[in-house]
Amino acid sequence: MGDGSIKENTGCFTERYPFLTSCLIMLVYFWFAHFSLSQAYKMGLKATLIIGLFYSLVTIFFLVAGFRSNNRFWQNMFGLCAGLSWWLVFGEVGDTLEADFNVTTGIGIGYGNIPFLILLGTIFILALYKKAVKDDTILQWANFAYLNWFGHVVLLTVYYAPILGGETPELGTTVNSGEIWSSARLITVVVVWGIYLLFFIPLILFKLRKSADIRVKVASGFWFIILFWSVFVEIPKKLIYFRLW
Numbered sequence: 001m002g003d004g005s006i007k008e009n010t011g012c013f014t015e016r017y018p019f020l021t022s023c024l025i026m027l028v029y030f031w032f033a034h035f036s037l038s039q040a041y042k043m044g045l046k047a048t049l050i051i052g053l054f055y056s057l058v059t060i061f062f063l064v065a066g067f068r069s070n071n072r073f074w075q076n077m078f079g080l081c082a083g084l085s086w087w088l089v090f091g092e093v094g095d096t097l098e099a100d101f102n103v104t105t106g107i108g109i110g111y112g113n114i115p116f117l118i119l120l121g122t123i124f125i126l127a128l129y130k131k132a133v134k135d136d137t138i139l140q141w142a143n144f145a146y147l148n149w150f151g152h153v154v155l156l157t158v159y160y161a162p163i164l165g166g167e168t169p170e171l172g173t174t175v176n177s178g179e180i181w182s183s184a185r186l187i188t189v190v191v192v193w194g195i196y197l198l199f200f201i202p203l204i205l206f207k208l209r210k211s212a213d214i215r216v217k218v219a220s221g222f223w224f225i226i227l228f229w230s231v232f233v234e235i236p237k238k239l240i241y242f243r244l245w
Contacts, residue, residue, distance in 0.1 A: 014071075014074070015073060018073050018214060018217040018218050018221075019209040019217050019218070019220050019221050020221070021073070021077075022076075022080070022218045022219075022221020022222060023224055023225055025077060025081070025221070026080065026221050026222050026226075027225050029081060029084055030225060030229065033055075033084060033088050033092075036051060037051060037088065037093070037096075041096060041100065045097075045101045045103070048093060048097060048101065049093075049097075051088075051093065052088075052089050052093035052094075052097075055086075055088040055089045055093070056085075058085045059082050059086045062078045062079075062081040063079075063082045063137060063141065066078030066079050066082065066136070066137030066140075066141075067135075067137055069137075072136065072214045073214060073218060075136040075137050075140075076137070076139075076214060076215055076218035076219070077140075078137055079137035079139060079140025079141045079143075079144070080140045080141075080143070080144050080219070080221075080222050082137070082140075082141045082144075083141045083143065083144025083145045083148065084144055084148070086144075086145055087144070087145060087148050087149065091107075091148070091149060091152060094107035095107050095108060095109045109149070109152055109153065110157070111153060111160070111161045113149070113153050114153060114157070117149065117150050117153060120146060121146065124142060124146055136215060140215070140218065140219060140222075143219055143222070147222075147223070148226060151226055151230065154192065155192070155230065155238075158185065158188045158189050159177075159185075159189070159238060164182060164184045164185040164188060165182040165184055165185065166180065166181050166182025166183075166184070166185055167180040167181070167182075168181075169238075174241050175241065176239065176240050176241050177238050177239055177241075178239040178240065189235060189238075189239070193230075193231060193235050196227050196230055196231050197231045200223075200227050201224065201227050201228070204220050204223050204224045204227070205224070208223070209224075
C-alpha cells in the first residue's frame with residue numbers, strides 16, 4: 001500500500017469505484033457549498049461571518065478525520081473535503097467580506113495572484129517530485145487548495161484582465177457578457193473552454209481515473225468535477241446570463 005496502489009474490484013464500493021465515489025461526494029459538496037454561501041451573502045454580514053466560522057471548523061474536522069482514518073480512500077477524500085472547506089473560508093468568504101461588506105481581510109482573488117501562484121506551484125511540484133508530501137490527507141488538501149485557487153484565477157484573468165480590452169460586467173449585472181466582451185476576451189474564454197473540454201476532461205476520463213495509484217484516482221474525481229463545472233456551468237453562465245439558484 002505504500003506506493004498508493006490498490007486492488008481493483010475488491011472490498012466496499014469506495015474501494016471498487018474510488019473515482020466515481022469521489023465525483024459524487026465532490027459534486028454534492030460543491031453544490032451545497034455554493035448554495036449555503038449564496039444564501040448567507042443574501043442575509044448579510046452576520047450570516048457571512050457565521051458561515052465562515054462554520055467552514056473553518058469543518059476544515060479542522062476533515063483534517064482530523066483524515067489523519068485518524070486507516071482507509072486510504074478516506075484519507076484522500078477527507079483531504080479534498082478539507083481543501084474545499086478551506087477554500088470556502090479563504091477564497092469565498094474572505095474575498096466577499098472585502099469586496100461586498102468593506103471588511104478588511106487583505107484577500108483578493110484575481111490575476112494579481114498569478115506571480116504568487118507560479119511560485120507556490122513550483123514549490124508544490126518540487127515537493128511532489130522529491131516525495132516530501134507523504135501524508136495523503138495533507139497532499140489532497142494542498143492539491144485542492146492550489147488547483148482550485150489557480151482555476152479561479154485563470155477564469156478571473158480572462159474575464160477581467162485589462163490587457164484583453166473591452167467592457168467587463170459589473171457585479172450583479174444581468175447582461176450577457178458575450179454581448180459586451182472584446183473579440184480578444186471572447187476568443188480567450190472560448191480557447192480556455194476548449195482546452196478544458198477537449199484536453200483535460202478526456203485526459204482524466206481515459207487515463208488518470210484508471211491510474212493504479214489511489215491518490216490519483218480520488219483526486220481525479222475532484223479534477224473532473226471542477227472542470228465539468230467550469231465547462232458546463234461557470235463559463236456558459238458568464239457568456240449567457242442565467243442563475244442556478
